[in-house]
Amino acid sequence: MSFTRRSILAGGAAALVSALPVRAERILPATGPRVVVLGGGWGGLTAAKYIRLLDPGIEVVLIERRAAFHSCPISNWVIGHLRTVDEITHSYAALSERHGIRILHTEVEAVDVDAKAVVTADGVVAGDRLILSPGVAFDYTGIDGWNEAAARRFPAAWSPGPETALLRARLAELPSGGRVALTIPPSPYRCPPGPYERISLIAAYLKQHKPGSTITVLDANQKIVSKGKIFQAAWDELYPGIVDYRPDSPLVQVDASAGTVSSDFDDVAADVANVIPSQRASRLLHDAGLVPDGATWAPVDPYGFTSTLAADIHIVGDATDQTTVGKVPKSGFIANSMGKVAARAAVAALTGNEASPPSLINTCYSLVSPEEGASVGAVYGYDSETGLLQVRPGSSGVSSQRSATVALQAWDWARAIWQDMLG
Amino acid sequence: MLAAFALVLAAPAPAVADMSGDGARLAAPCAGCHGTAGRVPEGSVIPGLAGREAAELASLLAAYRSGERPSEEMGRIARGYDDSEMAALAEWFAAQPPGNEP
Numbered sequence: 001m002s003f004t005r006r007s008i009l010a011g012g013a014a015a016l017v018s019a020l021p022v023r024a025e026r027i028l029p030a031t032g033p034r035v036v037v038l039g040g041g042w043g044g045l046t047a048a049k050y051i052r053l054l055d056p057g058i059e060v061v062l063i064e065r066r067a068a069f070h071s072c073p074i075s076n077w078v079i080g081h082l083r084t085v086d087e088i089t090h091s092y093a094a095l096s097e098r099h100g101i102r103i104l105h106t107e108v109e110a111v112d113v114d115a116k117a118v119v120t121a122d123g124v125v126a127g128d129r130l131i132l133s134p135g136v137a138f139d140y141t142g143i144d145g146w147n148e149a150a151a152r153r154f155p156a157a158w159s160p161g162p163e164t165a166l167l168r169a170r171l172a173e174l175p176s177g178g179r180v181a182l183t184i185p186p187s188p189y190r191c192p193p194g195p196y197e198r199i200s201l202i203a204a205y206l207k208q209h210k211p212g213s214t215i216t217v218l219d220a221n222q223k224i225v226s227k228g229k230i231f232q233a234a235w236d237e238l239y240p241g242i243v244d245y246r247p248d249s250p251l252v253q254v255d256a257s258a259g260t261v262s263s264d265f266d267d268v269a270a271d272v273a274n275v276i277p278s279q280r281a282s283r284l285l286h287d288a289g290l291v292p293d294g295a296t297w298a299p300v301d302p303y304g305f306t307s308t309l310a311a312d313i314h315i316v317g318d319a320t321d322q323t324t325v326g327k328v329p330k331s332g333f334i335a336n337s338m339g340k341v342a343a344r345a346a347v348a349a350l351t352g353n354e355a356s357p358p359s360l361i362n363t364c365y366s367l368v369s370p371e372e373g374a375s376v377g378a379v380y381g382y383d384s385e386t387g388l389l390q391v392r393p394g395s396s397g398v399s400s401q402r403s404a405t406v407a408l409q410a411w412d413w414a415r416a417i418w419q420d421m422l423g
Numbered sequence: 424m425l426a427a428f429a430l431v432l433a434a435p436a437p438a439v440a441d442m443s444g445d446g447a448r449l450a451a452p453c454a455g456c457h458g459t460a461g462r463v464p465e466g467s468v469i470p471g472l473a474g475r476e477a478a479e480l481a482s483l484l485a486a487y488r489s490g491e492r493p494s495e496e497m498g499r500i501a502r503g504y505d506d507s508e509m510a511a512l513a514e515w516f517a518a519q520p521p522g523n524e525p
Contacts, residue, residue, distance in 0.1 A: 336452070337452040344448065357448075359449050379500055
């Protein structure tokens with residue numbers, strides 16, 4: 001077993017923190033060609049299922065910490081009291097029962113690039129190829145006053161789970177005339193329209209249930225990152241006097257005991273505050289040397305989503321570097337599309353066939369109120385001159401106005417794509 | 424540790440015809456709204472595509488692309504494909520067993 005120095009250090013440090021034993025022995029010996037998929041989120045699930053659809057002769061081991069799937073898309077609807085936590089929580093069972101995927105629920109300590117293996121708390125799982133979909137890590141550096149108390153007071157709720165339920169509950173406990181604050185990190189971050197959908201649904205909840213309450217937004221970006229005209233119009237027309245949106249206002253300081261979040265210009269006191277932090281590729285990718293020193297995201301060749309820094313390793317999802325992929329958003333839909341491209345490329349490589357050119361779609365639905373929404377989307381192909389994904393001419397667009405049709409479609413979109421990943 | 428693995432049962436995998444060709448490659452991302460192999464979940468307002476006539480699907484795509492058929496999403500999506508890609512998409516979805524996914 002050849003560990004890099006970096007991965008040994010990373011695994012050791014993580015083991016101390018989590019107090020889990022790291023067993024170095026190999027487990028689950030392969031009986032044939034095998035792909036190991038790290039991460040049971042949007043990119044990893046799709047890759048795992050589509051490898052089995054493409055070639056049932058290839059063994060797939062999926063490694064995921066959580067016992068059930070929690071959906072990041074639609075989690076804003078839970079925070080806004082339109083849906084429940086149960087409705088965004090789904091079983092992984094069909095992937096093993098219907099598709100024969102071996103699922104290992106355990107903590108991942110490191111990725112061993114040279115051995116093409118994932119080091120887990122239960123042992124080391126090796127394959128012929130790896131598909132890594134570990135998602136994003138949150139980065140609170142540069143925020144004065146950030147500490148454990150601040151983390152409790154200002155949850156991110158940007159990965160679905162306990163913080164989603166916490167933010168929902170805090171809104172329910174807010175008195176009338178209460179003050180909510182929300183801060184948005186610099187782009188790129190996971191789900192470009194996500195913060196603005198959240199603002200809208202919180203505002204709708206305040207309007208209906210907490211009269212006199214307001215939500216103040218400190219956005220690090222110079223303007224609304226996605227669907228700007230539609231969100232702005234919705235806030236002006238549906239929530240006048242409720243949404244106070246302040247662009248170009250990066251979060252620089254918090255005070256957990258006073259409950260304030262501050263930009264260089266304003267101190268915003270809040271009863272409930274949601275700090276969505278800056279984001280970067282998962283620590284696992286940095287520790288494994290799959291992100292260059294000083295960089296934030298993992299570079300890949302989008303033809304098959306292979307790492308540009310290691311052989312036989314694919315990386316998909318939000319952790320990938322848009323400067324090497326092309327200008328695709330960090331969305332669940334794109335992660336799903338990436339997973340399919342990586343699955344085809346991995347199967348082609350394992351069966352001695354030529355890889356085929358990538359073809360991807362994005363569609364992002366956002367609600368602006370419980371009744372209305374808007375969508376944005378595009379089709380992407382591969383441009384051989386630049387080596388990047390490029391929007392197919394004419395295929396990029398955003399809704400001209402908010403509509404009830406999109407709100408209806410959004411829920412059925414979620415049902416369809418959950419089924420495509422998990423069913 | 425063994426208990427952490429779900430058992431591999433003999434439950435049937437969904438029938439998906441011809442995953443290897445160009446139609447499957449182009450159609451794969453459509454599943455993000457229309458379900459795996461064009462089979463949507465029961466009761467969806469988004470239509471299923473599996474097992475429909477290829478000529479019908481091709482003419483719908485062309486009408487979305489030209490704007491003759493108004494839409495929220497499909498106009499821009501259809502503009503992402505040329506005639507031969509539309510034909511490959513239509514033929515691939517037509518060849519899939521119809522029905523709903525669970």
